[in-house]
Amino acid sequence: MSNTTILTDLADGVFTLTLNRPEVLNAFDDQMAEEVQDALKKAERDDAVRCLVLTGAGRGFCAGQDLSAMKNRSGDISFRAHLLKTYNPIVSRLRAIEKPILAQVNGAAAGAGLGIALACDLRYAAAGAKFRVAFNAIGLAPDSGVSFSLPRLIGYARAYELTITNEAITAEEALSLGLVNKVFPADQLGAAVRELAVKLAQGPTKAFGLTKRAMSKAFLLTVDEALDYEAHLQETAGRTADHKEGVAAFLEKRAPKFAGK
Numbered sequence: 001m002s003n004t005t006i007l008t009d010l011a012d013g014v015f016t017l018t019l020n021r022p023e024v025l026n027a028f029d030d031q032m033a034e035e036v037q038d039a040l041k042k043a044e045r046d047d048a049v050r051c052l053v054l055t056g057a058g059r060g061f062c063a064g065q066d067l068s069a070m071k072n073r074s075g076d077i078s079f080r081a082h083l084l085k086t087y088n089p090i091v092s093r094l095r096a097i098e099k100p101i102l103a104q105v106n107g108a109a110a111g112a113g114l115g116i117a118l119a120c121d122l123r124y125a126a127a128g129a130k131f132r133v134a135f136n137a138i139g140l141a142p143d144s145g146v147s148f149s150l151p152r153l154i155g156y157a158r159a160y161e162l163t164i165t166n167e168a169i170t171a172e173e174a175l176s177l178g179l180v181n182k183v184f185p186a187d188q189l190g191a192a193v194r195e196l197a198v199k200l201a202q203g204p205t206k207a208f209g210l211t212k213r214a215m216s217k218a219f220l221l222t223v224d225e226a227l228d229y230e231a232h233l234q235e236t237a238g239r240t241a242d243h244k245e246g247v248a249a250f251l252e253k254r255a256p257k258f259a260g261k
């Protein structure tokens, strides 16, 4: 079955997933949650995919849950069951895919849309993008990993403040907080993300993946445990063809040709 709520593209080793419900700033309905999960699963397994880009069609990145779709639900819904079926698997997979994932934040990111942006490895934002935590404003607590990722990225006090005030922050403010990596004029964002993504797709994919695994896990470890885990992962990295190629290229004073293996 073809997708109706997302667009996907694979070129030059870069898999681009565009959320495509622009009339509601790419807010999620169940169909979109399913299609995103499916696309990420395929991108994770496909060796031809060596970098991922997540973005939104139109003027928004993602406004989180489509609230009109929630209102139309008859009777009581289980919020827990809803999350387990929708955002939790998306956020888990974004953190688990051992390839670099870039969020191209073209416009507003709010609620679960913010959670998804924060679950990506890097965030490049358009100058006009804005960020809102949103949950408390509709009487909900943060989900989609926001309670996990926001304090880690910007510290507890700022994370809690942004959440309870629901203050919209600009891309420049997000940059100074460390919430985004870089900000570009809107008309230059796509090209800047593309340039980085293509470059990363030509990189040592296994080493990038092991780096993500190590840095994600290190939050939970003591220094000695982290050292031990690094040594364990280096055993794998050290046996890759890309390591061999990287060293050979350095010694031969030429650019490496990484195969992602």
Ligand code: LHQ
Pocket (backbone or CB within 6 Å): 023, 024, 025, 027, 062, 063, 064, 065, 066, 067, 068, 070, 079, 082, 083, 108, 109, 110, 111, 112, 113, 132, 134, 135, 138, 140, 143
């Ligand atoms: C929307 C939405 C939207 C529908 C803008 N839905 N139409 C988990 C557990 C279970 C249940 C609930 O949800 C969750 C996870 C969550 O994500 S909860 C949080 C849900 N999201 C929000 O509360 C965000 C609400 N939206 C906003 O705060 C703003 O719209 C943002 C900051 C995203 C953008 O602001 P503006 O650029 O000023 O745009 P706007 O507010 O004018 O919106 C444009 C249109 O998009 C508008 O429709 P209209 O027909 O008037 O043009 C909005 O109604 C629609 N829209 N977000 N989530």
